[in-house]
Amino acid sequence: MSRKKEPYIPDPLREASRKYISGGMSRRDFLKFTGALGIGLSQLPGILNTVKAQEGVMSSADRAVEAAQAFAGETINMTRESGLQAQDPLFFSGPLWQELTGVSVNVIELDAGPPQYSAALQEHIAGSGAFDVIDTAPLWMPDYVRAGALEPLDDFIAEYMNPADLDDFPPVYKDMGRFEGLNFGIFDDGDTLLLYYRKDLFEEHADEFADELGYPLAPPTNWRQFDEIAKFFTERFAPDLFGSAFGRAPGAFWNVEVFLPHFKANGGIIFDPDSMDSLVNSPEGVRTVSEMAHSNQWMPPGITELTVVDLMPEWLAGNFAMMYWWPPVGRWSAGFGQQTEELAFLPESQVAGKTGYALLPGDITQMAIGFNLTVSSDSRNKELAYLFIQWLTSPEISLQRVTLPFALRDPYRISHFNSELYRGLWDDASDYLDTLLEAGEKASMDILLPGGQIYHDAIDRACTAVYAGADPQSAMDQAAAEMDALTDRLGREGQRSANASYLTLAGAYPSTNLVDAPSNLDM
Amino acid sequence: MELKHDIDVENARQRQLGYMMSAAGLLLFIVGALLLSRVSNSRAPNAALKNISPLIPFAGIVLFGQGLLVIRLKGRHLTAWFLALPTFTFILVVVIVPTLYTLGISFIQWDALVPTRPFIFLDNYVTLIEEARVRNALANTGLIAVSAVAIELVLGVGLAQLFAERFWGRSFLLSIFIIPMMMAPIVVGQTFRMLWNTRFGAINHILSLITGHPVELSWFGDKKLALIAITITDVWQWTPFIFLITLAGLLAINTELFEAAAIDGASAWQTFWRVTLPVLRPVLLVAFLFRLIEAFKIFDIIFITTNGGPGTSTENYTLYLYQQGFQFARFGFSAAGAIIFLIAIVLISTLLIRIIGET
Numbered sequence: 001m002s003r004k005k006e007p008y009i010p011d012p013l014r015e016a017s018r019k020y021i022s023g024g025m026s027r028r029d030f031l032k033f034t035g036a037l038g039i040g041l042s043q044l045p046g047i048l049n050t051v052k053a054q055e056g057v058m059s060s061a062d063r064a065v066e067a068a069q070a071f072a073g074e075t076i077n078m079t080r081e082s083g084l085q086a087q088d089p090l091f092f093s094g095p096l097w098q099e100l101t102g103v104s105v106n107v108i109e110l111d112a113g114p115p116q117y118s119a120a121l122q123e124h125i126a127g128s129g130a131f132d133v134i135d136t137a138p139l140w141m142p143d144y145v146r147a148g149a150l151e152p153l154d155d156f157i158a159e160y161m162n163p164a165d166l167d168d169f170p171p172v173y174k175d176m177g178r179f180e181g182l183n184f185g186i187f188d189d190g191d192t193l194l195l196y197y198r199k200d201l202f203e204e205h206a207d208e209f210a211d212e213l214g215y216p217l218a219p220p221t222n223w224r225q226f227d228e229i230a231k232f233f234t235e236r237f238a239p240d241l242f243g244s245a246f247g248r249a250p251g252a253f254w255n256v257e258v259f260l261p262h263f264k265a266n267g268g269i270i271f272d273p274d275s276m277d278s279l280v281n282s283p284e285g286v287r288t289v290s291e292m293a294h295s296n297q298w299m300p301p302g303i304t305e306l307t308v309v310d311l312m313p314e315w316l317a318g319n320f321a322m323m324y325w326w327p328p329v330g331r332w333s334a335g336f337g338q339q340t341e342e343l344a345f346l347p348e349s350q351v352a353g354k355t356g357y358a359l360l361p362g363d364i365t366q367m368a369i370g371f372n373l374t375v376s377s378d379s380r381n382k383e384l385a386y387l388f389i390q391w392l393t394s395p396e397i398s399l400q401r402v403t404l405p406f407a408l409r410d411p412y413r414i415s416h417f418n419s420e421l422y423r424g425l426w427d428d429a430s431d432y433l434d435t436l437l438e439a440g441e442k443a444s445m446d447i448l449l450p451g452g453q454i455y456h457d458a459i460d461r462a463c464t465a466v467y468a469g470a471d472p473q474s475a476m477d478q479a480a481a482e483m484d485a486l487t488d489r490l491g492r493e494g495q496r497s498a499n500a501s502y503l504t505l506a507g508a509y510p511s512t513n514l515v516d517a518p519s520n521l522d523m
Numbered sequence: 524m525e526l527k528h529d530i531d532v533e534n535a536r537q538r539q540l541g542y543m544m545s546a547a548g549l550l551l552f553i554v555g556a557l558l559l560s561r562v563s564n565s566r567a568p569n570a571a572l573k574n575i576s577p578l579i580p581f582a583g584i585v586l587f588g589q590g591l592l593v594i595r596l597k598g599r600h601l602t603a604w605f606l607a608l609p610t611f612t613f614i615l616v617v618v619i620v621p622t623l624y625t626l627g628i629s630f631i632q633w634d635a636l637v638p639t640r641p642f643i644f645l646d647n648y649v650t651l652i653e654e655a656r657v658r659n660a661l662a663n664t665g666l667i668a669v670s671a672v673a674i675e676l677v678l679g680v681g682l683a684q685l686f687a688e689r690f691w692g693r694s695f696l697l698s699i700f701i702i703p704m705m706m707a708p709i710v711v712g713q714t715f716r717m718l719w720n721t722r723f724g725a726i727n728h729i730l731s732l733i734t735g736h737p738v739e740l741s742w743f744g745d746k747k748l749a750l751i752a753i754t755i756t757d758v759w760q761w762t763p764f765i766f767l768i769t770l771a772g773l774l775a776i777n778t779e780l781f782e783a784a785a786i787d788g789a790s791a792w793q794t795f796w797r798v799t800l801p802v803l804r805p806v807l808l809v810a811f812l813f814r815l816i817e818a819f820k821i822f823d824i825i826f827i828t829t830n831g832g833p834g835t836s837t838e839n840y841t842l843y844l845y846q847q848g849f850q851f852a853r854f855g856f857s858a859a860g861a862i863i864f865l866i867a868i869v870l871i872s873t874l875l876i877r878i879i880g881e882t
Binding site: 114115117118124125126143146147148249250252300301302305451457461466467468478482489490 | 634655744832
């Protein structure tokens with residue numbers, strides 16, 4: 001009887017609403033569709049609620065909350081990189097989840113990098129069950145899987161998640177949580193690096209540059225252009241302004257994140273797929289590391305001892321024409337969220353409205369680190385841990401999290417990139433999101449194999465050795481020898497099989513080519 | 524006769540206890556060894572068993588040894604032994620067992636990235652010896668330790684000579700001079716990381732003022748300069764240690780020796796070489812021993828300033844073992860490295876202690 005009193009909803013609108021609620025349609029597409037039908041924004045909540053009630057359709061977030069309410073009173077122990085990364089679960093998503101489900105979240109902060117990597121392994125070896133949800137870089141996940149530290153999520157996904165949510169990712173991010181055919185994590189941080197450049201300086205000096213170099217001043221398309229642009233600015237304005245600045249300090253695992261996309265664009269292959277011998281000492285590898293070292297001369301003095309964190313305040317102060325960084329710098333450059341207490345340590349941005357976004361030469365970039373949310377195999381409540389992950393990464397909750405000004409979670413769902421909310425956060429947020437989406441389609445992945453962190457370490461050390469004057473061939477030979485020794489230790493056959501899986505991923509070797517492009521070594 | 528009988532009965536009981544302890548130790552060793560072998564070859568061993576299994580054979584050995592001791596000790600010795608038991612237990616738990624545990628896992632391929640933990644006997648040690656990076660780390664360790672301690676000795680003794688005389692403000696300056704050694708090395712490392720900074724660091728700034736032109740030395744970006752910077756940082760922190768010990772030694776020297784040297788017409792230099800130094804020798808050797816052991820273990824300053832870089836140019840042995848063990852979870856391998864380090868330190872210390880004894 002009551003059904004008859006509810007508004008009539010035509011079947012196409014009902015179907016679109018169902019898809020939108022279940023995560024199968026982006027907000028933008030849904031608004032376009034309803035707009036075409038002449039439906040006003042004020043009518044949409046009523047329609048959506050009716051469809052929810054009549055069809056029993058629930059979003060993944062709602063399903064997670066409903067299922068988790070049965071666990072009210074329990075606690076989820078979750079690891080998180082210390083500092084800004086932890087602010088979201090501490091002050092936003094953790095309290096909200098508790099309010100919705102009665103389940104509390106205990107955030108365990110761990111130092112970034114190797115300490116965070118090894119903590120999960122050590123707790124698993126000790127069998128402590130200290131962690132329920134492990135925040136893990138995709139780079140580390142194969143090691144955790146091989147060690148038996150992670151729970152496969154496929155059964156939980158089949159039971160609780162709306163399948164459309166799994167398609168709401170750009171190609172590179174889509175399979176980040178998979179290893180050897182199983183889902184062990186849900187991707188949760190689009191940590192793809194961008195080349196940030198000063199639009200105002202590029203415009204101001206366009207004519208002068210074109211007269212001198214013979215081509216327009218624009219984001220560089222090869223490494224020779226990169227160095228020429230950097231040199232142009234450094235020679236004119238140093239020490240007040242330097243043409244470029246990349247974090248080059250040893251031991252911070254940043255050099256490898258620059259090496260990999262550069263190496264792949266130069267035609268490099270990390271491992272021979274048949275023998276699994278490391279090929280980083282190939283001519284492409286030697287060329288890459290030599291080109292990287294060559295670029296240092298136009299960067300600030302002492303660049304080889306500066307980390308990316310050292311450089312970021314200088315970028316905001318307007319001291320560089322180009323810098324390569326994670327997505328938060330795009331937001332902070334625009335001044336977004338700088339008034340929050342958590343970001344009080346940042347200097348006021350002098351580059352708001354002056355920052356352009358681009359990929360690296362070769363139309364490539366690097367998905368550097370990033371994070372998957374995974375469930376520990378030692379957790380005493382794996383189902384609850386999974387439900388929390390599903391809720392956190394659901395399109396609607398994750399959108400709120402990636403727009404938190406102080407959190408370091410970066411957009412990663414197609415619906416994030418298309419979000420009108422996000423696109424309206426600052427003047428050129430649309431350009432930022434479009435470039436990030438492009439990066440999500442063209443980025444190179446880290447070495448997502450067992451031992452990936454150690455392979456990265458070997459390459460990183462070789463880079464810093466070359467900066468300090470070591471012979472590039474010898475340094476890369478040493479790196480290759482260390483990588484081969486690790487491959488032998490882990491077993492060549494197993495590594496070959498993991499590499500075969502890696503090669504099928506979108507970001508393993510993006511189609512890019514700088515092989516015949518001018519090199520900065522010819523300057 | 525009765526007393527002798529009682530003693531005989533007591534000794535018999537004691538021997539019985541000793542035999543029981545030894546037998547139990549032997550049994551524990553066999554069971555532990557079997558368990559260790561089983562766990563090592565299992566693909567999915569119980570986590571708790573995996574961790575405790577290397578410990579059991581060694582606990583067996585310890586119990587076996589204790590049993591033999593009880594058999595041999597008699598009467599008062601046994602009472603003394605039981606009185607020392609709390610201390611012994613503490614040392615056993617905190618020092619001996621962890622050391623034996625480390626020794627135990629050094630024979631196992633315990634690597635978190637490898638599913639099984641096979642017993643590989645000396646393979647970890649062989650890999651260590653063959654590893655070029657280890658040789659480089661050892662060379663860096665020796666270079667930093669020897670150069671830093673040598674400079675600290677010279678400066679420390681010089682400062683102590685200065686402070687052996689009374690002058691205005693001496694107490695105040697003494698307090699200031701010993702502050703560095705009271706700071707946590709990690710704080711020293713972080714502070715000097717900023718001081719050595721190429722563009723903004725005070726050191727390049729001062730050098731610029733002195734030379735009259737801009738100095739932009741990349742202290743941690745150049746392999747030779749990085750070693751120098753680390754050595755100087757260590758010298759800054761630990762010279763006060765040598766200084767303080769030497770000063771204590773100097774002040775304890777009988778002044779009559781100096782008076783006699785003066786009457787004999789010895790110059791200040793001759794007094795220093797012929798009187799002060801020979802008398803101070805035992806004190807200096809003790810200070811040298813302490814500092815050398817600590818310098819071999821230097822970690823925090825390198826970790827925070829260069830993390831071993833650029834490349835491996837400042838990587839020392841402890842940093843290398845930390846990375847392998849705690850960052851990359853190669854527990855067996857790093858345990859073997861730690862055992863070799865322990866042996867080396869014990870040998871060097873023994874040698875120095877013997878020299879001190881002879882002195």
